[in-house]
Amino acid sequence: MNVFHFLHNEKHKFLPLKEKEIEAPEQRLGTKFPAELRQFYVEIGYSFANRNETTTFQRIIDPDSAVDLHLREDFYEHDPDLDMYDERKGFIFFEVVE
Template sequence: MRLNKFNFIKNSHHEFYELKENDLIKAEDRLGFRFPKELREFYLEIGYGFIRGNKSAINRFLDPATITDITLREDIYEFDPDLDDIYEDEDRLVFYEVNEGVYLTLDLNDTDKSSVFFFDKKIADSIEGFIKKVDQNDRYFEDMED
């Protein structure tokens, strides 16, 4: 892990909360697998929280416990119809909430870097690339051509 890989996102424009490694491990134990390497790095270096931008959007890096609830379809996500299409592809992991019921996913088959998807459209080759783009324009992916 490269220390301070995500340091550029630590600024007054965003709001992140520290995450203890133990909380990450608890979520992984519930899931039965480890989070992708790059997501783990982000969590341990930055945490989870909000990218500030469009005031009408949530723009939230989900915490590990919420990702686990979504993946396992537990708690408030048990009957969430917005998740039905996402989990037709079991190789995707929700990690970011754009707006209520609109999520970004990671490709679980990637090893070192995690490709980021907006529905079926690949919008970044890595979490680092995604963060750099979203830090400049939180809605950049909505206007990308197929």
């Protein structure tokens, strides 16, 4: 049973992934993503939720960007906002911009 069925509506535009597409980012990270996140990526995917025409958005971060965030590479290399999070207590994969 798809536990994420309620997300399949016209407000959201998600891009589902194949398990194979999740493996390369996990290898870069050195561990597997949490099981629920892997399931979400396969059943629903990543992209923007409830996107509107303003400058605000909510986004499920794609696997490669999630790894960049956790390894503090590329776009996230010098992001001071990440200092407030203890990555040992969770895995950041959702972004809200207001």
